[in-house]
Amino acid sequence: MNWFERMKSGLRTIKKRELPDGVWIKCDGCGELLYQKGLEKNLRVCPKCDHHFRISSKEYINILVDEGSFQETNAEMTSIDPLKFRDIKRYTDRLKDHIKRTGQNSAIQTGVGEINGHPLALGVMNFSFIGGSMGSVVGEKVVRLINTAIDRRIPLVIVSTSGGARMQEGAISLMQMAKTSANLFRLSQHGLLYISVLVNPCTAGVLASFASLGDVIIAEPKTLIRFSGPRVTKETTGQEMPPGFQPAEVVLEHGFLDMVVHRKDLKSTLTNLIELLT
Numbered sequence: 001m002n003w004f005e006r007m008k009s010g011l012r013t014i015k016k017r018e019l020p021d022g023v024w025i026k027c028d029g030c031g032e033l034l035y036q037k038g039l040e041k042n043l044r045v046c047p048k049c050d051h052h053f054r055i056s057s058k059e060y061i062n063i064l065v066d067e068g069s070f071q072e073t074n075a076e077m078t079s080i081d082p083l084k085f086r087d088i089k090r091y092t093d094r095l096k097d098h099i100k101r102t103g104q105n106s107a108i109q110t111g112v113g114e115i116n117g118h119p120l121a122l123g124v125m126n127f128s129f130i131g132g133s134m135g136s137v138v139g140e141k142v143v144r145l146i147n148t149a150i151d152r153r154i155p156l157v158i159v160s161t162s163g164g165a166r167m168q169e170g171a172i173s174l175m176q177m178a179k180t181s182a183n184l185f186r187l188s189q190h191g192l193l194y195i196s197v198l199v200n201p202c203t204a205g206v207l208a209s210f211a212s213l214g215d216v217i218i219a220e221p222k223t224l225i226r227f228s229g230p231r232v233t234k235e236t237t238g239q240e241m242p243p244g245f246q247p248a249e250v251v252l253e254h255g256f257l258d259m260v261v262h263r264k265d266l267k268s269t270l271t272n273l274i275e276l277l278t
């Protein structure tokens with residue numbers, strides 16, 4: 001039926017009510033329509049169902065450290081393309097694209113700051129930068145951060161979110177697992193505290209290296225924590241995985257995690273741990 005026939009038949013088109021862009025957002029947890037500004041005030045946690053929306057590394061830094069105390073280190077460091085890698089696009093173009101989109105040069109921000117007056121070395125991964133994948137730069141920045149913690153004798157906190165090793169850097173990415181793990185061993189030999197915070201999702205090569213090596217390992221509610229996705233796990237074990245496997249709460253039950261902490265309590269929990277353990 002065209003417009004003219006509609007008019008004749010008395011049918012009227014109802015004008016679709018338009019929601020201004022960026023004012024409302026639908027909750028992935030409960031489907032509720034949420035007001036963006038209110039959500040931001042609530043640290044981007046749904047007030048109805050407690051769903052923790054993904055936030056950037058900058059937002060975590062704002063939540064965790066005392067205002068004005070964070071000094072970023074090695075912010076300029078960025079990947080080269082040693083393998084001349086190309087999938088659907090060139091790796092160099094992908095890098096440029098993500099640098100432009102996130103305003104950052106790599107998938108992790110590192111630096112020193114204070115948390116309720118206690119100095120700490122802090123690293124925060126950014127999932128928006130090529131899925132928080134770990135290549136040579138993430139590995140190198142983590143190691144330099146560990147060195148800073150050792151030099152200053154301060155605790156280390158890393159907030160990890162990642163899809164795993166960065167395939168565009170092949171074996172060089174995989175080597176970062178050994179490199180970061182070996183250097184965390186050096187940190188422990190100096191008797192320094194390392195707290196690992198896992199946020200959604202935390203998987204594969206990052207989980208299998210520095211994210212799982214914390215003296216204390218904590219996660220935000222419902223964070224997906226797993227080495228591989230359901231398809232690979234099914235192929236390997238022959239078992240069907242339940243939908244959404246496996247959230248932090250299940251991992252906690254099995255003893256891999258020490259605690260599940262709501263985003264609003266992250267800063268106070270980290271402060272308490274640092275006061276207790278250093």
Ligand SMILES: [Zn+2]
Pocket residue numbers: 027028029030031032046047048049050051
């Ligand atoms: Zn919700």
